[in-house]
Amino acid sequence: MYTNIITEVDIGVGIITLNRPERHNAFDDGLIAELSAAIDQMSKDPAVRVLVLSSTGKSxxxxxxxxxxxRAAGYTHPENLRDxxxxxxxxxxxxxxxxxxxxRVQGPAFGGGVGLVACCDVAIGTIDAEFSLTEVKLGLIPAVISxxxxxxxxxxxxxxxxLTAERFSAAEAYRIGLLHELVTDTESLDEAVGEIVDALLNNAPGAMAECKALIAAVAWKPITPVVIEDTAQRITRLRASEEGREGMTAFLEKRKPNWIAQG
Structure with a gap:
């Protein structure tokens, strides 16, 4: 179905893997189109509860x-705008x-690659990964990823x-918040990603979607009466939802809620 990426779904986990190792998984219009389609597909797939973004190769x-x-150097204004x-x-x-x-960051991420990492809710990388926002070196700016x-x-x-376009280490990426966790190698990386995925799969799917919407609604906003009312309306709605009732009932009955695989 795709030529630049690999997709798979396994027990609630959707995995999109950038698969242009010979090009260090660099963007072109084909990769961007395939990523966009795959993300959209998995966003709508009820079998997918967690999405992992990964890559093959060294980068x-x-x-x-x-x-x-x-190619883009010869594009017209409308063609560049389209891209x-x-x-x-x-x-x-x-x-x-x-x-x-x-x-799942197993190697260097530059330019738009930093944008991919920043877009994800959780980012885990190996200690030897490097990062750089290189655009100004080329007379450009990191506009759409900014x-x-x-x-x-x-x-x-x-x-x-x-502004500097300098490279910075995985340790610095962790320090400034781009990465949430550092590991020593790819084996440890898979273990760390697996632990995060397992934690996410324990949570109510609808509630996690609502939580992401909540964060987007309140982040960087002053705590005004409008924001307070919005948050009150959100929790009131969730308490009355099917998931909310199931979660509270399961807690009181000391059993697993129905979104966790029994066994």
Whole structure:
């Protein structure tokens, strides 16, 4: 079905794997289109409760593919705008996926690759991974990834790393909030991702989707009466929902709720 990515669904977990190792999983219009379609498909698939974004090869994602950049140099304004919209839409779908998303970062992430990591709810990487927002070195700016990167690392660190385009380590990515956890190697990476996935699968699917919507609604907002009323309405609705009733009943009856596999 796809030529640039591999997709699979296994026991509630959807995995999208960037599969252009010979190009360090760099973006081109084909990869962006396939990622966008796969994210949309898994977002709508009731069999998928958690989405993991992974890569093959030595790099997680090296940003824009050089051949694509060469082609884009001759594009018209409408053609360049089309490409920018396509990338922005793919990142939007990932950032606003109703399922929890986990980035499995096994190697360097540059440019748009940093954007992919920033879009995911949880990001775990190996200690030898490197990161860089390289756009200004090419006379460009990290435009469409900027809302997601700034949300992940904050304006202050964005000022440094977007302006200097310097490489920074996985340890620094962890320090500034781009990565949530560091591991020593890919075996440990798979174990750490598995632990996060298991934790997510214990939670109510609808409640996690609602929680993501809640975070988006209140983040960076002043605590006004409007925000307070919105949060009160949200919890009132969830308490009366089928999942809310099942969760509370299961807790009181000291049993597992019905969204956890019994056994």
């Amino acid at each position: 997680f994602c090296a940003g824009a593919d050089l051949n694509w950049m060469k 920018a919209h396509a990338l922005a839409e793919m990142l939007r779908r990932l950032a606003h996926c109703p399922k929890p998303t986990v980035a 809302p997601h990167v700034i949300a992940a690392i904050g304006e202050r660190y964005a000022r440094r790393y977007m």
